[in-house]
Amino acid sequence: MACVSFAKLNAASSQWIGGQQSFAQRPGPSTRLATRRVSVPIRAGAYTDELIQTAKAIASPGRGILAIDESNATCGKRLSSIGLDNTEPNRQAYRQLLLTTPGLGEYISGAILFEETLYQSTTDGKKFVDCLREQKIVPGIKVDKGLVPLPGSNNESWCQGLDGLSSRSAEYYKQGARFAKWRTVVSIPCGPSALAVKEAAWGLARYAAISQDNGLVPIVEPEILLDGDHPIERTLEVAEKVWAEVFYYLAENNVIFEGILLKPSMVTPGAEHKEKASPDTIAKYTLTMLRRRVPPAVPGIMFLSGGQSEVEATLNLNAMNQSPNPWHVSFSYARALQNTVLKTWQGRPESVEAAQKALLVRAKANSLAQLGKYSAEGESEEAKKGMFVKGYTY
Numbered sequence: 001m002a003c004v005s006f007a008k009l010n011a012a013s014s015q016w017i018g019g020q021q022s023f024a025q026r027p028g029p030s031t032r033l034a035t036r037r038v039s040v041p042i043r044a045g046a047y048t049d050e051l052i053q054t055a056k057a058i059a060s061p062g063r064g065i066l067a068i069d070e071s072n073a074t075c076g077k078r079l080s081s082i083g084l085d086n087t088e089p090n091r092q093a094y095r096q097l098l099l100t101t102p103g104l105g106e107y108i109s110g111a112i113l114f115e116e117t118l119y120q121s122t123t124d125g126k127k128f129v130d131c132l133r134e135q136k137i138v139p140g141i142k143v144d145k146g147l148v149p150l151p152g153s154n155n156e157s158w159c160q161g162l163d164g165l166s167s168r169s170a171e172y173y174k175q176g177a178r179f180a181k182w183r184t185v186v187s188i189p190c191g192p193s194a195l196a197v198k199e200a201a202w203g204l205a206r207y208a209a210i211s212q213d214n215g216l217v218p219i220v221e222p223e224i225l226l227d228g229d230h231p232i233e234r235t236l237e238v239a240e241k242v243w244a245e246v247f248y249y250l251a252e253n254n255v256i257f258e259g260i261l262l263k264p265s266m267v268t269p270g271a272e273h274k275e276k277a278s279p280d281t282i283a284k285y286t287l288t289m290l291r292r293r294v295p296p297a298v299p300g301i302m303f304l305s306g307g308q309s310e311v312e313a314t315l316n317l318n319a320m321n322q323s324p325n326p327w328h329v330s331f332s333y334a335r336a337l338q339n340t341v342l343k344t345w346q347g348r349p350e351s352v353e354a355a356q357k358a359l360l361v362r363a364k365a366n367s368l369a370q371l372g373k374y375s376a377e378g379e380s381e382e383a384k385k386g387m388f389v390k391g392y393t394y
């Protein structure tokens with residue numbers, strides 16, 4: 001693997017290690033000190049410059065990510081909510097509607113796809129990846145293999161998918177993907193146990209290192225589930241714990257912080273807590289957590305919606321962009337971008353255009369929220385409906 005010009009800061013040891021010189025190699029006042037500190041150079045990866053460019057392109061002003069990486073089973077749930085069977089042609093029709101929306105690239109910088117969609121084409125034979133590229137939308141791929149019970153924990157889960165990840169990622173890159181997503185979850189009502197947090201953080205870090213090694217910008221997503229009746233302070237405490245561990249292991253794995261994106265959940269009270277929090281409160285707690293835990297080297301924070309209504313997710317994002325942040329603060333929503341679209345489409349070919357317009361309405365609203373300029377005036381009742389599902393699986 002070729003060395004590249006970018007000098008990498010190893011956050012674990014606080015030493016510049018990507019260039020020719022490390023601290024231990026420099027002549028110092030004491031030769032004893034110099035010989036004791038053995039330098040182990042770590043080469044920057046072949047893709048370093050490209051990863052940084054890709055992450056920057058996704059984290060561009062007024063744009064965010066459209067997440068449509070539902071597994072076939074979860075996509076089936078979306079389709080059955082409008083009375084459609086979970087068949088490949090129906091999944092293709094739905095994804096075609098989304099990915100061929102005219103003008104989408106103005107508000108959307110990246111789209112996360114499920115493996116089936118990455119290799120799929122429109123009914124006219126045009127690759128979905130090419131539809132995206134034409135609109136300057138970066139194609140991404142969900143690479144985790146889903147959640148399974150974590151033995152030895154308090155009914156918690158862990159995320160599978162590291163085996164074979166390197167070769168899969170290389171194939172996805174060849175197919176046109178330039179970023180990846182790995183979603184693991186942490187449950188507050190289940191503890192979370194120290195084991196579950198450590199496992200989540202370590203898995204994310206290994207995945208991130210492997211993705212970067214294959215040219216894919218990793219989206220790091222430890223979703224702290226909305227489930228529970230806890231207050232917002234408890235979510236803040238857990239989020240701080242989780243992100244501290246995630247960054248510790250990212251650094252241990254020599255992940256390049258400039259070439260990652262984060263996908264956190266917002267810091268909110270548990271969905272069953274007696275009081276709801278305002279967008280200003282959610283923004284205050286979420287930004288407090290991020291400022292305490294996320295280095296400014298990270299280019300973008302792309303939130304998940306996690307069961308909030310479309311309008312809530314947009315209002316909260318808007319509140320977070322009322323003053324400048326050290327990172328691009330944006331969206332990577334699935335449910336909060338798709339709900340009205342599905343309800344408008346209902347599987348009817350004659351409603352495709354109206355459904356695409358509905359997608360543009362949501363994408364534009366979130367684009368404005370990324371710029372801190374959104375107002376909820378005139379939003380539909382449908383867009384205000386919450387989508388929280390207890391124990392939601394993705």
Ligand code: 13P
Binds near residue numbers: 112183332336394
């Ligand atoms: P939601 O916005 O529906 O929470 O999506 C989560 C996710 O990880 C999609 O990639």
